[in-house]
Amino acid sequence: MTETQTQPVTYIAVCRLDDIDPETGIAALVRGEAVAVFRTVDDRVFALSNFDPYGHASVLARGIVGTRGEVPFVASPLLKQPFSLETGECLDDPSVSVATYEVDVVDGEVRVGARR
């Protein structure tokens, strides 16, 4: 396992895709950071920092997942601010966003890569 800021970071397997119910998230610990991994109804996966920048707590994986227009999002369980699963941007205030991570599914296994 390598961990630097400049070199490509390897993907870390965190769970099976089946471990995540469609339209929910789970929290994973990736290189010491709490990452919220979401699965949408069409089996796409997204990874965001689990930390809600408004509520200052590590909770986003526990939010409700839905769509606003075409954009899949998670509503923070604290005060319901919506964050795009694709970009991490707060849909009500583009000046605020949470970090996103590379994430993929290989052989049914969800893997989280570098912070984007």
Added chain:
Amino acid sequence: MSPHLRKKVVVVGHGMVGHRFVTAAIERGLTETHDIVVFGEEPRPAYDRVALTSFFEVGAEALSFLPSGVYEDPRVTLRTGTSVIEIDRAAQTVMLADGEEMAYDELVLATGAAPFVPPVPGAELGNVFVYRTIEDLEAIREAAKTAKSGAVIGGGLLGLEAANALHQLGVKTHVVELAPRLMAVQVDDAGGNTLKRHIEKLGLTVHTGVMTESIAPDSVAEISVVDEDESGVLDGKVSALKFKDVEEPLPIDMLVFSAGIRPRDALARAAGLDLAERGGVLVDEQCRSSDPHVWAVGECAAPGGRMYGLVAPGYDMAEVVADALLGGAGTFTGADMSTKLKLLGVDVASFGDAHGTTDECLELTYSDAVAGVYKKLVISEDGTRLLGGVLVGDASAYGLLRPMVASGIPLPENPEELILPQSTGGGGGIQLPPEAQICSCNNVTRGDIEAAVDNGCESAADVTKSTKAGSTCGSCKVQVKKIVEDYFTAQGKTVDTSLCEHFKMTRAELFDVVLIHGYKTFDQIIEAHGTGRGCDLCKPAVASILASQLNGHVLAKENRKLQDTNDAYLANLQKNGSYSVVPRIPGGEITPEGLIVIGEVAKEFGLYTKITGGQRIDMFGARMEDLPAIWKRLVDAGFESGHAYGKSLRTVKSCVGSTWCRYGVQDSVGLAIMLETRYRGLRSPHKLKGGVSGCARECAEARGKDFGVIATEKGWNLYVGGNGGAIPAHAQLLAGDLSTEELVSYLDRFLMYYVRTADRLQRTSTWIDSLDGGLDRVREVVVDDVLGLGTELEAAMAAHVDGYFDEWKATIEDPEKLKRFVSFVNAPDIPDPNISFGSTRGQIVPEVGEEPAAVGRSGARDNQTGPVSLGSSIPIGLPTLEETR
């Protein structure tokens, strides 16, 4: 201000207006500088005399404005059953019946009025009553038990009220009126005749234009007069009425005088205060009498020489005096005597110059004798302005017409359309000016209503909450709604009642759709009736609807993705990501053993404990992964989920009740436990709270709850729609003196009706306001069962009660559900480092981080204190998925 500098206000009379003066004085801050002593002659505190007739249905306690008999402000003393018999203005003292004297700095007379009993021979006989106090009604009820027929002398407002009461008590009732028509003050001949026909259809007999000459005693009385009664006063009971110029006497068993009122001004008269020509304490625009330290308000007062026999002007006077005593400049300059009311089921309204006394005025009438409708408009000579009118049988246009008179706006081209039957009261495009007063009870203009919309009100119910328009007599509600809707339309706004972007329907509509189709999952519902994949608004709403209909586990696999923050983990999420846990403690009753278990669990898991407002114990600071272990301990000790996390029943608060309390009249704890157990777990549009008080002292604060039950000597009074929170509301009486069985059946219906038809996050108080007809509509559906839904609603509740299970227990017994209760899917043994605690007053408090804690930044939280500081650092060399599997 030091105590010896405090002044004293003495109030004589504790009726509606006296009570209003005290509440106004408290609200405006007069008690900061003044002590207030109130003497009430009646044995009980002020009650709603306007609703006196409903005493037979709801009992005295429900009418009371102050059931505890004590004002919350300790600087106010109320002494009921105490008469003031003399005022010494020079010494500034009053004398009580027992000789006690009390000094005053300011004296407020609120002695009200007394029923006028005409000097007819026989008026002092037995079974002859007046209609003014609860004691009068108690006596009338007693006499009605044996009386077959009775008469009411007086065909005005009060007389018809009394006739209604007699009629409802099963007495064959005659109304006797001296004037040629009923309600002579308010309506004209034709209106009076229409009213008469309505009333006679109900089985009452109306005698107009007759003068009662004497009241004949029964035969027993004649003997007793001769043999025993030395005073010469007739003894015995009434047996017949003898009318002038009418041969045949009218045989009756009881009689009620309701022929008007006279101001009670005897105290003032004896004290040498100026009186009005026709009685009443003469007062100026500030309601100050000829003595600068004596004030008079309500029916005993005559501002400008005129007495007002309605409560609204009395309330205005009470406010003016409270204001004046604080140095304010408010004045009372007369009142709008327009009236709209329902008498014996008939709508009657009169407004403005109802009798057409203005010079050269014109009248426009519409009369439908078959339908029993009569309407008259009084119009200015040039036909341009509305001056007044009378409506009988259909008063729906009142809300528009009364403000038209007050604002003086020009009449439309065809004014007859205002009263033709196709008119719905909307008035076909008539635009009232902004200053037109729409709600006369609370002085709210059209401009005020529109301003409330500008300030964010989104419905007529919002406007009523914010401006009070329509909240008192309700006669302008339709008009308020129309103004709000027109204003929305004018702004190009439509009132969007959609749940969210995914469902173009209201929650109530969605509830029906789900019920009709029998859907079981969100996916079925959104595919058939929605768009997209839902959001944090519609998903919890659907979850609640499905939970109400299916009684399944909220964490069942197919629907747990819908659950809001708290339901998703069956606990309450707190600010730092930890949870609080609240076991159910029905009615607040708990054993010492139970307390010890809660204490032990809290100690073991390092939790902060606090007693909640709902009489139970909340344990804070639980980590998500610890929840199942905490529940296990609680469930093993016999506890279950308290649903503190759910939009569902929270608690039914209770006082200690008749079991222990020396005032209690019913077992409030037993009932509270029964109700809490019955409705636990019921998913609803918003949280639900209940309360049960064992007597009218109301220690359980039941009227602050969605449903409140207050014990009476005969059973239970049921109140609904109470609310603490941001917009407090007192629960209103739905039905009185219920048996426990009736209570449960009404509550089942009420709650299910609410669950089915309210909007998401709509508490019962706003839901009731939003219904057309408000509380009356709820009563029609719940008590009168006009929709025929009673059985269905009760069956739905029975299904809920039968299907109840403890969500915590079901969760800890299901490994599939437990899988989600881990800190990290790939590192379940590592607690979330972002959750940390400090310490305050010997217990933990949450600490909120500024940025995500990460490995390698240990020390970032070195300053932590307190007993629990988990995960301040995480060892480098993290477990990978392989290692943790």
